[in-house]
Amino acid sequence: MESMAIQTHGLTRRFGALTAVEDVTLSVSSGQFFGFLGPNGAGKSTTIKMLTGLLEPSGGTVEILGQPFTAGALELKRQIGVVPEGMALLGRLTAPEYLRFVGRMYGLDRDTVNQRTEELLEFMKLAGERRKLVTDFSHGMQKKLALAGAVIHGPKVLFLDEPFEGVDAVAAGMLKAMLQGMIQRGATIFLTTHVLEIVERLCSHVAIIHQGRLVANGSIEDLRAGVASSLPGTEGSRKLTLEEIFLSIVGASNLEPAQELSWLT
Amino acid sequence: MADLRAVEDRTQIRAAGGFLGPLARAQYAAMVRMRCRMFVIGLRTIRGILELGANGIQLMVFSVIGIGLGLGLGFTSYSLAHHGAWQYLPIEFWVVLFVWQMIPITMASFQDQFDMSGLLRFPLSFGSFYVLYLIFGLLDVSTIMGAMCCLGILIGIVTAHHELLPWTLLALLEFAAFNILLARAILAWVDRWLSQRRTREIVSALFLLFFVSLQLLNPAVREDRSRDFMNREKRAELRHKREVALSPALDKVKAAQVWLPPGITAGVLQHASENKPVVAVGVLAGLGLYALGIGGVLGIRLRAEFRGENLGEAPNQTKQETREQRWLLDGGGPIAATIEKELRTLFRSMPQIYALGVPVLMVFVVGSLFRNGPSLGRPPFQYALPVCVAYGLLGFTRIIYNNLGTEGTGIQLIFMSPTPIRAVILAKNLFHGSLYLLMALFSGIMACLRVGVPSPTLLAITVAWLIFALPANLAVGDIMSLTMAYRVNPGRVTRQPGSQGNALLSMLIQTLLLGVGGAVVAMCTFADKMWLAAPILVACGGIAILLWTRVLANVDAMANDRRDTLIETLAKIG
Numbered sequence: 001m002e003s004m005a006i007q008t009h010g011l012t013r014r015f016g017a018l019t020a021v022e023d024v025t026l027s028v029s030s031g032q033f034f035g036f037l038g039p040n041g042a043g044k045s046t047t048i049k050m051l052t053g054l055l056e057p058s059g060g061t062v063e064i065l066g067q068p069f070t071a072g073a074l075e076l077k078r079q080i081g082v083v084p085e086g087m088a089l090l091g092r093l094t095a096p097e098y099l100r101f102v103g104r105m106y107g108l109d110r111d112t113v114n115q116r117t118e119e120l121l122e123f124m125k126l127a128g129e130r131r132k133l134v135t136d137f138s139h140g141m142q143k144k145l146a147l148a149g150a151v152i153h154g155p156k157v158l159f160l161d162e163p164f165e166g167v168d169a170v171a172a173g174m175l176k177a178m179l180q181g182m183i184q185r186g187a188t189i190f191l192t193t194h195v196l197e198i199v200e201r202l203c204s205h206v207a208i209i210h211q212g213r214l215v216a217n218g219s220i221e222d223l224r225a226g227v228a229s230s231l232p233g234t235e236g237s238r239k240l241t242l243e244e245i246f247l248s249i250v251g252a253s254n255l256e257p258a259q260e261l262s263w264l265t
Numbered sequence: 266m267a268d269l270r271a272v273e274d275r276t277q278i279r280a281a282g283g284f285l286g287p288l289a290r291a292q293y294a295a296m297v298r299m300r301c302r303m304f305v306i307g308l309r310t311i312r313g314i315l316e317l318g319a320n321g322i323q324l325m326v327f328s329v330i331g332i333g334l335g336l337g338l339g340f341t342s343y344s345l346a347h348h349g350a351w352q353y354l355p356i357e358f359w360v361v362l363f364v365w366q367m368i369p370i371t372m373a374s375f376q377d378q379f380d381m382s383g384l385l386r387f388p389l390s391f392g393s394f395y396v397l398y399l400i401f402g403l404l405d406v407s408t409i410m411g412a413m414c415c416l417g418i419l420i421g422i423v424t425a426h427h428e429l430l431p432w433t434l435l436a437l438l439e440f441a442a443f444n445i446l447l448a449r450a451i452l453a454w455v456d457r458w459l460s461q462r463r464t465r466e467i468v469s470a471l472f473l474l475f476f477v478s479l480q481l482l483n484p485a486v487r488e489d490r491s492r493d494f495m496n497r498e499k500r501a502e503l504r505h506k507r508e509v510a511l512s513p514a515l516d517k518v519k520a521a522q523v524w525l526p527p528g529i530t531a532g533v534l535q536h537a538s539e540n541k542p543v544v545a546v547g548v549l550a551g552l553g554l555y556a557l558g559i560g561g562v563l564g565i566r567l568r569a570e571f572r573g574e575n576l577g578e579a580p581n582q583t584k585q586e587t588r589e590q591r592w593l594l595d596g597g598g599p600i601a602a603t604i605e606k607e608l609r610t611l612f613r614s615m616p617q618i619y620a621l622g623v624p625v626l627m628v629f630v631v632g633s634l635f636r637n638g639p640s641l642g643r644p645p646f647q648y649a650l651p652v653c654v655a656y657g658l659l660g661f662t663r664i665i666y667n668n669l670g671t672e673g674t675g676i677q678l679i680f681m682s683p684t685p686i687r688a689v690i691l692a693k694n695l696f697h698g699s700l701y702l703l704m705a706l707f708s709g710i711m712a713c714l715r716v717g718v719p720s721p722t723l724l725a726i727t728v729a730w731l732i733f734a735l736p737a738n739l740a741v742g743d744i745m746s747l748t749m750a751y752r753v754n755p756g757r758v759t760r761q762p763g764s765q766g767n768a769l770l771s772m773l774i775q776t777l778l779l780g781v782g783g784a785v786v787a788m789c790t791f792a793d794k795m796w797l798a799a800p801i802l803v804a805c806g807g808i809a810i811l812l813w814t815r816v817l818a819n820v821d822a823m824a825n826d827r828r829d830t831l832i833e834t835l836a837k838i839g
Contacts, residue, residue, distance in 0.1 A: 054680055055829055071825040077683035086836040088677035092610040092755055104602035105682040133613070149678075 004066060005030045005157050005188035006051065011060035013046050020046045022212045023060070028190060028205070030065075030156075033183050035203035036192045039250055043212040044192045045085045048161050051190070052082045064157060078106060081155030083163050087146035091135030095126050095145050098134055099152055106153035113152075120148040123178070125171065139166035147175065157188045164195055176202060200242040210250045223249070284392025292393055293400075296384075300401075312749070312766070319765035323406070331410040334364065335417030342421030346429075351535035358440065358527030361414045365444040368407035369452055385573060394571050395564060399449065411444055422534060432537035435549060440530040443556040450563035457566060459615040526555050599684040603692035610671060614755035617671075621660040621700065625707050648786075649716040650709060651727045655779055657708025658734070661701050663753075665742035666771035667764070668693045669835060670753035676835040686824040687817055690746075694739045694817075701738075705731055725799040730782040732806035740813040741774050747823045752835050781805065 006028040021043040049055035103113035208216040307313035536545040751764040789798040
């Protein structure tokens with residue numbers, strides 16, 4: 001039987017009268033590169049926060065690596081790495097200090113922390129900035145450091161919220177290679193991003209959330225076939241891109257010219 | 266803000282009428298509306314209502330103090346004006362200046378202030394930026410108290426001489442404008458100086474030099490400190506000798522202060538009362554020049570901020586050697602890691618170091634006040650040690666009662682990592698507690714050096730009070746850090762969010778702890794068994810330690826219950 005890395009059942013989050021995420025049930029198999037997509041405000045970050053213990057669900061359950069995940073599940077937290085929306089950085093430390101702090105918080109011994117810190121700084125091209133405070137880093141450098149902090153303990157499940165935002169093309173290519181390497185070694189990655197080309201290239205499975213509800217879930221091929229069958233004239237003619245699939249599913253594929261802002265020069 | 270879209274560059278902003286033009290007025294209106302909406306939205310939460318209540322209480326307390334000061338200054342100015350003793354009027358204006366300038370510095374860390382850098386993305390002219398900088402926070406404690414003092418002086422002088430109303434009004438308005446600009450300029454420049462290592466070191470050196478100079482002045486201006494009791498005649502003779510010796514220096518000070526704003530303000534009124542309107546106008550213009558000058562100094566700072574200046578350490582880092590960093594604390598586990606992180610963060614935050622260190626320095630400076638006993642035929646103030654130790658600990662209020670405030674987005678890491686939050690809070694408590702004891706030791710040594718070593722009983726009582734106060738502070742501090750946390754930028758003194766509720770409650774708790782100590786000592790002294798105070802306070806300490814351990818045991822549950830609010834407040838995302 002296929003082992004599940006992430007499973008949710010009826011995951012719901014309400015903020016007062018607003019239901020940000022409603023009844024989300026999904027499964028991510030171990031070793032899968034999973035893309036979690038949705039328009040702005042659809043509930044992606046809220047979902048990822050609930051999956052990583054940064055936000056308490058109003059309802060439903062979360063299981064990571066087959067065990068119920070709660071804020072107090074400390075052993076389980078050792079198995080996951082997260083790059084959250086705010087990046088979880090400490091601005092008044094330098095990059096090596098930050099990585100060493102994170103490593104120690106995850107219970108790594110001194111030698112391992114030192115060795116991995118150096119390797120990660122070299123890999124992320126941050127070794128030349130070892131004396132600079134994190135607060136003085138550019139946004140892209142902060143993203144790279146946040147990713148380094150998320151993987152320093154070698155997590156089995158990695159949650160990434162917009163990891164490529166602000167990262168230059170060279171670094172993005174490097175990071176993609178690193179993430180693919182992790183997948184090959186058996187890790188599971190749960191990724192949210194607005195860059196659909198990245199998802200199309202990296203992810204084998206995708207879920208789409210829209211207005212807090214899961215509206216699509218499956219392999220990219222399954223989604224492509226499903227959308228193609230519902231769009232007249234696309235069957236067999238050409239392969240739909242993930243962007244077309246996404247726009248079709250969230251109902252934003254037919255923007256009329258009248259909706260444009262005509263006063264913009 | 267619909268008018269804004271047509272404006273594309275600074276030239277067009279100027280063409281739109283400068284800082285009083287239609288564009289600027291639209292921007293001011295938008296800002297006022299935004300602040301009003303933020304205020305109303307803030308009231309939707311219990312914390313917002315608590316903050317409003319705390320603000321109200323603070324305003325009330327300072328208004329009462331301000332009214333008291335205003336009344337005192339009003340009566341004095343009436344008396345001086347009535348008797349034509351204008352030469353003493355500058356003293357009043359120096360008092361007002363001192364109140365106006367000291368309050369913003371001492372309260373900077375507790376005030377909820379608006380960060381102007383967020384406005385730079387809008388097509389805002391420099392004039393508008395300057396005006397908005399002055400307007401936001403104008404109704405702060407120092408301005409209210411300063412205004413009340415000025416109002417008192419106005420009423421006092423006008424009651425004595427009705428004909429001086431226009432002159433007094435003009436002089437006081439200019440003096441108020443000068444004070445407002447000076448207070449803002451000091452805070453803006455202090456922020457700038459404390460943000461970079463080199464200037465930080467220079468400011469620290471000057472600061473220490475200033476306090477040491479005060480100490481060197483001390484023997485010159487105070488009476489002979491001989492422990493021998495002197496008779497009345499000998500003391501009078503000594504006083505006369507001192508006055509004669511100091512007279513030339515005082516004359517120089519008097520002559521110099523005439524050219525400074527408080528002296529000038531008093532000068533306007535003196536000349537006006539002597540029917541010398543031309544001279545009075547000239548002096549008034551001089552005061553205006555001071556205001557303009559200090560406005561210009563503030564402008565230099567704001568201009569740099571307006572151009573998007575980065576106050577980070579980045580430029581200095583390239584010059585630093587890239588020596589290998591070592592672990593400060595070699596102990597394994599997250600407690601050592603957190604203590605090391607706290608240590609590094611503290612050493613990089615000059616405002617925090619100042620907040621901790623200044624009370625100890627003040628103990629050293631004002632400790633001499635407790636020595637006035639011999640000259641009056643009495644022994645030195647015997648409770649100087651506990652008072653100094655308690656005062657020296659005031660600097661810890663903010664870091665103990667908001668111990669997660671400097672985490673920023675790092676709060677996410679605390680919730681994500683497999684480390685129990687209890688371990689993180691315990692590490693912070695151990696770190697803050699050790700610093701607390703270190704500062705208490707320093708304060709104690711300072712007090713002993715300045716006043717003399719107290720009796721063993723009093724020493725034991727002081728230590729016993731610390732055993733009670735430290736865990737009690739930590740216990741309440743942990744609860745408040747989780748329930749009333751607010752974000753703190755450790756690199757800035759001003760213009761960052763604060764919490765009046767947290768500040769008020771923490772001061773209340775500190776007062777209560779001092780009160781308990783004082784009450785125990787008073788009761789035991791009354792029963793003529795002062796020695797009993799120490800064991801009683803140690804027993805209270807036992808209860809406080811029990812409370813602290815109970816709080817620590819529940820920290821994880823409390824933090825998880827408040828997780829959403831803590832992350833939202835400290836990380837300010839989503």
